[in-house]
Amino acid sequence: MNKFATLALARGAVNGGRSWSRGYTCGRAGVESWKGPEMGHGSLVLRGVALWRRGMSSVPAVEEKVEKREVEGKEEGGDGVVVSSYWGLSRPKLKREDGTEWPWNCFMPWDTYQADLSIDLSKHHVPKTFLDKVAYRTVKLLRIPTDVFFQRRYGCRAMMLETVAAVPGMVGGMILHLRSLRKFQHSGGWIKALLEEAENERMHLMTMVELVKPKWYERLLVLTVQGVFFNAFFVLYLLSPKLAHRVVGYLEEEAVHSYTEFLKDIESGAIENVPAPAIAIDYWRLPKDATLKDVVTVIRADEAHHRDVNHFASDIHYQGKELREAPAPVGYH
Ligand SMILES: [Fe+2]
Numbered sequence: 004m005n006k007f008a009t010l011a012l013a014r015g016a017v018n019g020g021r022s023w024s025r026g027y028t029c030g031r032a033g034v035e036s037w038k039g040p041e042m043g044h045g046s047l048v049l050r051g052v053a054l055w056r057r058g059m060s061s062v063p064a065v066e067e068k069v070e071k072r073e074v075e076g077k078e079e080g081g082d083g084v085v086v087s088s089y090w091g092l093s094r095p096k097l098k099r100e101d102g103t104e105w106p107w108n109c110f111m112p113w114d115t116y117q118a119d120l121s122i123d124l125s126k127h128h129v130p131k132t133f134l135d136k137v138a139y140r141t142v143k144l145l146r147i148p149t150d151v152f153f154q155r156r157y158g159c160r161a162m163m164l165e166t167v168a169a170v171p172g173m174v175g176g177m178i179l180h181l182r183s184l185r186k187f188q189h190s191g192g193w194i195k196a197l198l199e200e201a202e203n204e205r206m207h208l209m210t211m212v213e214l215v216k217p218k219w220y221e222r223l224l225v226l227t228v229q230g231v232f233f234n235a236f237f238v239l240y241l242l243s244p245k246l247a248h249r250v251v252g253y254l255e256e257e258a259v260h261s262y263t264e265f266l267k268d269i270e271s272g273a274i275e276n277v278p279a280p281a282i283a284i285d286y287w288r289l290p291k292d293a294t295l296k297d298v299v300t301v302i303r304a305d306e307a308h309h310r311d312v313n314h315f316a317s318d319i320h321y322q323g324k325e326l327r328e329a330p331a332p333v334g335y336h
């Protein structure tokens with residue numbers, strides 16, 4: 004038994020396996036996976052299988068079993084393959100403000116923030132030009148099948164729509180990134196701003212999947228919609244970024260509306276105001292006793308910020324300028 008397996012054994016003995024089962028979710032798993040010396044390649048493969056089986060959820064139950072089995076295997080046989088720390092890839096221990104260990108690997112303490120709830124939720128860009136009207140009508144049309152399919156199932160609706168909402172920022176950021184490379188030009192911070200938006204939307208999704216478990220046909224729908232929407236938005240952004248950003252601005256206005264309806268149903272008791280997922284408490288620096296209502300409130304504020312960023316971006320193009328000529332709202336939440 005080599006020294007790393009011995010360490011794993013000692014750790015298991017001291018903690019009674021608790022170190023593998025404690026903690027919240029993907030973050031905990033991630034922290035452990037970076038500790039090369041204690042994890043073999045086989046373990047990482049098993050972890051991948053476990054994560055897949057968990058189906059995006061951060062509920063640690065299945066993963067715990069796999070990890071425990073792996074540790075037990077090392078104890079029994081001592082022939083597990085151990086990856087050395089040759090590459091130096093180990094994340095330093097991080098702490099929360101209250102001194103407890105930082106459990107997440109999918110986002111860091113410096114990525115967290117307190118949502119600005121003072122933002123004006125009622126702002127609306129009145130469509131004036133032909134392209135504005137096209138964008139507005141397109142979004143209103145897209146809302147019809149969404150309303151029919153989901154009706155007032157706002158949890159499910161939010162989860163599905165977040166899979167789409169995280170696409171435009173990534174597409175826009177990617178195109179600006181490539182343009183920056185081609186033209187040897189600075190982006191004015193817009194690459195970062197748009198990628199931040201994509202990441203923020205993805206965190207909305209990671210939060211919603213804690214509350215709503217997607218069914219197989221919903222996963223299939225996501226695959227289909229993503230395949231179509233990614234490509235359509237990519238082409239649209241190449242042809243007319245001002246229209247693309249205007250469409251997203253109106254989509255975000257609809258998102259603010261949907262989350263407002265979501266809140267109404269929570270307040271009326273139609274949707275249970277369950278405790279906030281751990282990932283949301285850390286990401287938005289919410290109090291420990293935060294609830295779904297708090298989470299939806301901060302997500303709605305994020306959507307209002309995205310609305311402003313995208314209408315602003317479209318306005319810049321309308322003035323005949325490129326985005327890089329105006330300061331990008333980096334870190335705007
Ligand atoms: Fe969102």
Ligand SMILES: [Fe+2]
Pocket residue numbers: 168204255258305306309310
């Ligand atoms: Fe959004």
